[in-house]
Amino acid sequence: MVDVARRNLFQEKLRFAISSSGVALAIMLILLLNGFLAGTNRQVTAYLDNEPVDLIVAQKDLKNFVGASSVVPLSTVKKVEDVKGVEKVIPVFASYVVLDIKGRKVFTQMIGYDRAKGGGPWQMAEGRSNLKDDEVIFDRTHAWKNDLKLGDKIKILGKEFTIVGLSGGTSTWMTGTFFIPFDSAAKLRQAPGTANFLFVSAAKGTNIDSLRKDIAGKVDGLSVVSKEQVAARDVELFTGVFSGPLRLMVAISFLIGLMLVGLTIYTATVERAKEYGVLKAIGTRNRRLYLIVFEQALVSALVGSILGLALVFGAAKLIEVVRPQFLILVEWSYIARVLPLALVIGILASYVPVRTVARIDPAIAFRRGA
Amino acid sequence: MTVSIAWKNLFEGRARFLMSVGGVALAILLILVLDGVFAGAMKQLTFYMDKTPYDITLAQEGVGNLHMTSSFFPASKAGAVKKVRGVKGVDSIFYNSDYLVIGENRSLAYVIGYQPGKLGGPWEMAEGSADLKPGEIIVDERIADKYDLKIGDRLTVLGRSFKVGGLAKGTVNITNSIAFVRYDDFERARGLRGVVSYSLVTVKRGENPRDVIGRIKDEVKGINVMTREEFADNEKRLVSDMAGDVIKMMNLVGFLIGLAVLGLTAYTATLSKVREYGILKAIGAKNRKLIGVVFKQAIISVVGGFVIAVALAFAVAFGLGAAQAGVSLVIGPPSLLKVILGAGLITILASSIPILRIAGLNPAEVFRR
Incomplete structure (x- = not known):
């Protein structure tokens, strides 16, 4: 089964490369824009983060x-x-x-x-x-x-x-x-x-x-505050109202990015519908059909995600060289949240078209496939 | 003829067509929304100048904006400007950038001291009156909401305690909000005498503000005189140089990724129909016609995606406005033009790659393949 899925996937290398690239661009979009937001927050507290300080004494x-x-x-x-x-x-x-x-x-x-x-x-x-x-x-x-x-x-x-x-x-x-x-x-x-x-x-x-x-x-008559508390308030103050547009941009990119992942995998699955129809016509059971499709979606999404990660780190480095005032912080904790979500979206997006094939009677599928 | 083939070919695989339109729509939506956030943020910066109905700004010599600046010049200069031919009125304000201290919280604000009934105060009230009593302050409704402030509550600014007397609408921008106190309260709080920060000049009907500026410059020396629009442009430029950089950069990244998605979508759409194009070529379709069909299909997809994306972007803008999210989305002609040009160009380029390969083949060879 795994063999069928992979052979089918890699048989048309260009199609596979396109769907992986679509996922990669979406992942890049999500991670890079969030990296800007995380970087801006980190820059605000860079001085305190790097000084040997635990507590700060300030005016009352x-x-x-x-x-x-x-x-x-x-x-x-x-x-x-x-x-x-x-x-x-x-x-x-x-x-x-x-x-x-x-x-x-x-x-x-x-x-x-x-x-x-x-x-x-x-x-x-x-x-x-x-x-x-x-x-x-x-x-x-x-x-x-x-x-x-x-x-x-x-x-x-x-x-x-x-x-x-x-x-x-x-x-x-x-x-x-x-x-x-x-x-x-x-x-x-x-x-x-x-x-x-x-x-x-x-x-x-x-x-x-x-x-x-x-x-x-x-x-x-003086305040004594922990460095962490001051840093948190600095981020809140400095990026307070200003963070509104940044957060909106990150949120929109996140949503559009996930929709792009879904659309890419959906398109890739629809394009193989005929082949799935043939599999169905020659008697492949639905469970096996689903597994083949899900594996293909997962591999495309995974390869796309890895490619996306490489693009993100490359683009972040490039931006920091060309415009060194920006810090782009690609956080692993954020990656750990985004990638599984992208994989789930990919599987869900592949489920929609293959469900139609799975519901068809093998004889009809044979006629349609022909 | 080509149009007919393009339409038929497109709609034959309806699902495929919808998917490519969907891809185009998502990419264009991304570009429009990110662009709109930047334009919205920049527009918010000059609300004070845009919404106050006056013509000419007077400021301290060498001062051309509000942000992170202090401006003070003798009130006698404002008095002298009143006598210049063509001037209808001169209303002066005080200005200082300060923190509103609300309990444990601090919120950065432009604090404006204005004379109730004259120019320079809030342009729209959400609650309460703009006719402030001594010791009262007007803050933006969103700041009030954020810090749970109600009319009658107290906050500290300019080193004094003020009672909230009203809530204004639409004064929050990407860096701060605007708070309004009475002119005399500001003067006392800061210990000022015989000076003003800025004066807002209106000109008589039929007078050109530029002509009046020329006369003011001739007759009153030692102040900066500029049109309201120049004042707003200076403000926009300074803040945009500082805070706008990161939004611009994020916008650029979104734009480039959006274009890449558009290109990929157009490329995939053409590639998926490469067999049909091959057949057209094999039965004798000329290259010009073939390329015409592909371009028309690409344009139809882009136009379809564009219409959907614009509708969605306006829906997002409306939703943000209705939710009073604090961020506005401005989708103007520059954004639309940028998208149309970018999307059109990249789509034509991306769909050309597979079709040019077919166009280069001999019809007989295509048929064999």
């Missing part, structure tokens, strides 16, 4: 990092350091600024980080990361987009800085990030003795929630 009632305006007195650093279970406290300046780059207004995230403790770029693409007071590390993609290179000078809030390093993975589809020394940021912001946030990392084995409560007890 503040639970966001991105786009938030927070003031924390630097005197708090010592208080937090003294709490048992705290390994490190890093003061950070983080805010959005509009830079004037070659006559264009460019919206960018400024990070002022502690050169000794951390909070700076986690991946250098070019140049160096040990900064002097008037030096800056610019995001590589953002620099490329704005025609900036190592050695260029740039005015940040009225003061001139030299680009000495280019960081990787520090831009989102909307903005880029640049890093300057903490003290330089404090001067630019005219806020000596303060930071925007304190990043707290816990000692190994420390219970984070207990530590959060302990720190909150020591720092009156």
Whole structure:
């Protein structure tokens, strides 16, 4: 039986290639567009994800990092350091600024980080990361987009800085990030003795929630929030209303993609209806007929899905090379949900036409087949 | 003659025809809907400018839009513009981008300070009145719905607590919503004196706004003067440069995949009838006629699929509007033209591949095969 199904399937290689390609395009559509959405969400939290931080101390009632305006007195650093279970406290300046780059207004995230403790770029693409007071590390993609290179000078809030390093993975589809020394940021912001946030990392084995409560007890008038909570709220805030169109596009692509899988397998089965009629006419039982058809549908859908996966990863890589500000995150958990669904749709789509053949009397099928 | 053969051939295998029309319809629907989402998102960006009935915008020198900008210029300049020939009225507003703090939640908003009864306020109310009392705020009905806000509830913005006095319609765009407070409340909250953010100028009947702009520029220096349309275009360009990039890219990916599906569908449809075309060739049909038949079949399938897809796309747009989903779908002539050209071209190309192979054969050889 398996032999019949495969022989029939591979006998017309072109037809098989077409149906597999149809499935592949549909799978590519579903996974690639979802990859954009997942990537945009991941980019929002890239900074927090890559910094050694478990808890964030911020201004009272503040639970966001991105786009938030927070003031924390630097005197708090010592208080937090003294709490048992705290390994490190890093003061950070983080805010959005509009830079004037070659006559264009460019919206960018400024990070002022502690050169000794951390909070700076986690991946250098070019140049160096040990900064002097008037030096800056610019995001590589953002620099490329704005025609900036190592050695260029740039005015940040009225003061001139030299680009000495280019960081990787520090831009989102909307903005880029640049890093300057903490003290330089404090001067630019005219806020000596303060930071925007304190990043707290816990000692190994420390219970984070207990530590959060302990720190909150020591720092009156400030918020102490877990990194995960802040990241989740950043995604919600940043992609909040904006995510509406993206989610709609992903949902529409998902539905149309599945319909395309169904239509492709349906068409492929209908085109073989005559051959199934012959099988029926020579006495093949319905159970066997169904199994042959389902196996063919499954093989087409499976081969199409594998081809689709290859196309998705290839296209994602290509887009990231051509337009590096985009991150396309093809998640295995999503693949694990989409592929079985596509296979089920494929089997259902093949059931509809073969049901008609199965219902026919073998003698009539013989006449029709002839 | 060719038309007749094309029709007969197409409808003979009705199921096959319906499947290829279905494939074309799905691909076109995909392109139209993704394009519509982008167009809808971009249109939402300029609702404030589009819906407020004025002609000319005054802003701080060097400021040309609203998004992530602050604009302040002396109120005396707005007063001077009032005296320029051709100007009918000048209504000023305050503007700031800020978070609406609703309990534990924060929602980004353009906060507009307007004078009730004058230009610059909400253009459509879902509930309550646009005639705000001191200390009141108007938020979008969708924001109210999302955060369970009702008229009379309180929220914090501009560092002050405001009571919700009304719910506006259609002010949410892809990046934020618009909230409205009284002009004097805004002025007090921000400690402003003698300045305005933007002024909305109307011109007298029969006056050309461009002529009036020329006179304003001559008589009042130190402000940016632009038409309402230029102001809207600047806004669209800035936000589109930033947030629109990802939608544009997703749209492009959808478009290319849609075209590929169209091509595959047309190729398969022609291939499935390759035997019939071979017979036509064998009985002496000329290549020109053969190609004409194939193209006509392809065009019939595309037109059929296009009509179905457009109907479905409008149904989706209507459904989204009725459901107040927060996302609008705009299917305009540019999208339709793009689809018609793309679909027509790819379908003709894809259906040419199998038929050109047949056209290249000798009739006798076709017959033998």
